[in-house]
Amino acid sequence: MLRNYLKIALKVLLRRKFFTFISLFGVSLTLVVLLVATALLDSVFAPQAPEVSGNRTLGVYLMGMTGPEATRTQFAGYQFLDRFVRPMTKLPAVEAVTCFSLPETGVSYLNGKKIESSVKHTDGEFWRVLRFEFLEGGPFTGDDDRNAHFVAVINEATRDKFFAGQPALGKTLEVDGQRFKVVGVVPDVPVLRIAPYADVWVPIGTSKSDLYKKELVGTFMGLIVARSRADFPQIKAEVQARLAEAKPLITDPKQFNRLLGGADTPFEAAARLLLSSRLEQGSPQKLWAVLIGLAVAFMLLPTVNLVNINLSRIMDRSSEIGVRKAFGASSWTLIGQFVVENVVLTLVGGVLGLLFAGLALHAINASELIPYARLSLNLRVFLDALLIALFFGLFSGVYPAWRMSRLHPVNALRGRSI
Amino acid sequence: MISLEQVSKLYRTERVETTALDNINLKIEKGEFISIMGPSGCGKSTLLNLMGLLDEPSQGKVALDGKAIDRYGDRELARVRNQRVGFIFQQFHLVSDLSVADNVEIPLLYRKMSNKERRKAALAALDRVGLSSRTRHFPTQLSGGQQQRVAIARAIVGKPGILLADEPTGNLDSQMGDEIMSILEDLNRNEGATIVMVTHDPRMADKTHRVVRLFDGRQVQ
Numbered sequence: 089m090l091r092n093y094l095k096i097a098l099k100v101l102l103r104r105k106f107f108t109f110i111s112l113f114g115v116s117l118t119l120v121v122l123l124v125a126t127a128l129l130d131s132v133f134a135p136q137a138p139e140v141s142g143n144r145t146l147g148v149y150l151m152g153m154t155g156p157e158a159t160r161t162q163f164a165g166y167q168f169l170d171r172f173v174r175p176m177t178k179l180p181a182v183e184a185v186t187c188f189s190l191p192e193t194g195v196s197y198l199n200g201k202k203i204e205s206s207v208k209h210t211d212g213e214f215w216r217v218l219r220f221e222f223l224e225g226g227p228f229t230g231d232d233d234r235n236a237h238f239v240a241v242i243n244e245a246t247r248d249k250f251f252a253g254q255p256a257l258g259k260t261l262e263v264d265g266q267r268f269k270v271v272g273v274v275p276d277v278p279v280l281r282i283a284p285y286a287d288v289w290v291p292i293g294t295s296k297s298d299l300y301k302k303e304l305v306g307t308f309m310g311l312i313v314a315r316s317r318a319d320f321p322q323i324k325a326e327v328q329a330r331l332a333e334a335k336p337l338i339t340d341p342k343q344f345n346r347l348l349g350g351a352d353t354p355f356e357a358a359a360r361l362l363l364s365s366r367l368e369q370g371s372p373q374k375l376w377a378v379l380i381g382l383a384v385a386f387m388l389l390p391t392v393n394l395v396n397i398n399l400s401r402i403m404d405r406s407s408e409i410g411v412r413k414a415f416g417a418s419s420w421t422l423i424g425q426f427v428v429e430n431v432v433l434t435l436v437g438g439v440l441g442l443l444f445a446g447l448a449l450h451a452i453n454a455s456e457l458i459p460y461a462r463l464s465l466n467l468r469v470f471l472d473a474l475l476i477a478l479f480f481g482l483f484s485g486v487y488p489a490w491r492m493s494r495l496h497p498v499n500a501l502r503g504r505s506i
Numbered sequence: 507m508i509s510l511e512q513v514s515k516l517y518r519t520e521r522v523e524t525t526a527l528d529n530i531n532l533k534i535e536k537g538e539f540i541s542i543m544g545p546s547g548c549g550k551s552t553l554l555n556l557m558g559l560l561d562e563p564s565q566g567k568v569a570l571d572g573k574a575i576d577r578y579g580d581r582e583l584a585r586v587r588n589q590r591v592g593f594i595f596q597q598f599h600l601v602s603d604l605s606v607a608d609n610v611e612i613p614l615l616y617r618k619m620s621n622k623e624r625r626k627a628a629l630a631a632l633d634r635v636g637l638s639s640r641t642r643h644f645p646t647q648l649s650g651g652q653q654q655r656v657a658i659a660r661a662i663v664g665k666p667g668i669l670l671a672d673e674p675t676g677n678l679d680s681q682m683g684d685e686i687m688s689i690l691e692d693l694n695r696n697e698g699a700t701i702v703m704v705t706h707d708p709r710m711a712d713k714t715h716r717v718v719r720l721f722d723g724r725q726v727q
Binding site: 091095096099100103407408410411412413414415416417418419420421496497498501 | 589603613
């Protein structure tokens with residue numbers, strides 16, 4: 089029976105080419121947008137190298153200060169990370185802690201040509217928490233940081249720019265007037281990976297100014313690697329306690345009387361940023377609901393379009409429905425047939441959407457619109473596509489199928505839709 | 507086999523009530539070949555639809571093998587239609603997207619049969635109506651007579667026992683009509699099929715065992 093349904097489905101697709109084109113266009117275009125968005129989200133949030141401990145890592149990303157009249161939202165400050173978070177390594181639940189700055193633009197001149205690089209200041213633990221694959225040399229150490237050694241790890245793209253792709257180990261690189269000796273070269277990391285991304289990594293101790301050392305909120309981030317995910321609640325509570333402990337260090341207590349922030353997974357940090365005006369603990373479930381709601385709303389348009397197209401096919405196929413009913417098809421059998429047909433249509437749209445999404449992602453990667461982007465259609469994205477296509481198929485097929493199945497056989501045979 | 511007792515069928519719209527059938531009493535025995543005649547709009551097709559369980563009477567009782575059809579639910583009605591009744595329509599009603607063999611297989615899709623069994627039965631039915639060389643053709647590639655023969659093959663493929671034919675020769679020229687009529691007579695004579703045929707053509711009606719005449723929804727003979 090399924091073979092017969094599939095035959096009919098394909099014939100129906102070919103019979104009304106314009107409607108089929110409109111349907112497939114709607115489904116595939118929506119899928120392309122959703123798949124690109126999914127690939128972007130996947131690239132930002134899914135654990136991947138060099139964040140090998142990503143699934144048991146919490147970050148102190150966002151911090152702020154609030155008072156009776158104002159709230160300031162920034163990133164974590166080095167003072168807070170150094171005095172209150174770094175000592176958490178003594179807790180049995182914590183395996184490692186690293187602090188690093190946000191990437192800043194560093195300027196270099198090579199043969200009279202200006203080169204801009206993203207420079208990140210990190211401690212030595214950074215390289216233990218984030219397991220980069222070294223193409224040359226190795227990481228700098230905690231000693232390099234404490235003693236402000238002018239050493240740097242660079243990525244492949246920087247090696248290409250400064251050293252024309254030749255080995256860079258031991259060579260010198262000048263950034264913002266500071267000369268660094270290259271001790272390691274690592275592969276490019278996409279800008280979407282907030283923690284590991286940079287072109288050049290140098291020790292925090294080499295910073296030009298010491299002002300960062302006094303900041304409770306500022307331009308740094310910290311990562312806390314737990315022994316296991318089961319330790320997350322304990323670590324989060326500990327960070328909250330330490331935020332309260334740090335309150336007396338606020339330099340302007342009249343304006344600000346509370347430190348905001350906490351330890352989050354990247355997705356929780358997004359929820360904290362997007363769903364709360366004062367960096368309160370965000371609900372990832374709520375953010376999921378918002379994202380799914382947006383996706384569903386976006387999918388509604390082609391779904392309604394498909395419903396309309398399918399309803400208009402009722403008249404076309406009333407004779408067939410009448411015949412099938414006369415020869416023993418029950419209403420449920422007909423619903424099954426029509427839903428199968430619609431799922432076939434949307435799966436074809438899904439395959440096309442997947443194909444176009446692959447091309448779109450390839451174009452995004454090649455355009456360098458997102459530095460070092462490696463957006464791809466992995467298994468997770470493929471399954472998302474499959475689910476989305478099934479959503480289309482089922483939701484746009486069930487109502488017209490139900491309407492079809494309700495046709496009175498006599499009316500259907502006479503070519504009436506009611 | 508099929509009995510109708512005091513059957514009436516009314517069609518109601520917001521303003522008008524039309525009586526399509528009025529107090530019909532009819533009994534059709536197994537193996538009979540009956541024709542229903544009457545002018546257009548007298549209720550012939552309505553009567554056939556009631557016998558084929560495609561429609562329900564407004565009043566009275568339609569029974570198949572003694573069991574009233576109002577006792578059947580949607581699934582049961584579908585099952586009975588599938589196993590007991592075969593339809594032949596004036597407009598053929600073949601599914602244009604399916605090949606001849608696939609069209610003939612339609613009634614068997616709703617039975618638990620393997621693909622192989624279905625194909626075998628469809629080919630046998632097509633052979634029975636002399637179309638075994640056209641199995642892979644599509645309906646639009648056939649003449650009207652050939653299309654009607656495909657429709658007959660579809661009606662008999664499940665060996666339903668009852669064939670209901672709504673003006674099966676109405677769209678055909680006299681030669682084609684005679685061919686179709688011969689097939690129906692043969693099915694009745696040699697395979698014991700009970701046939702009820704709506705027709706306008708007295709020549710065709712003369713070949714059946716009994717003629718039921720309707721006028722304005724009433725049975726006049």
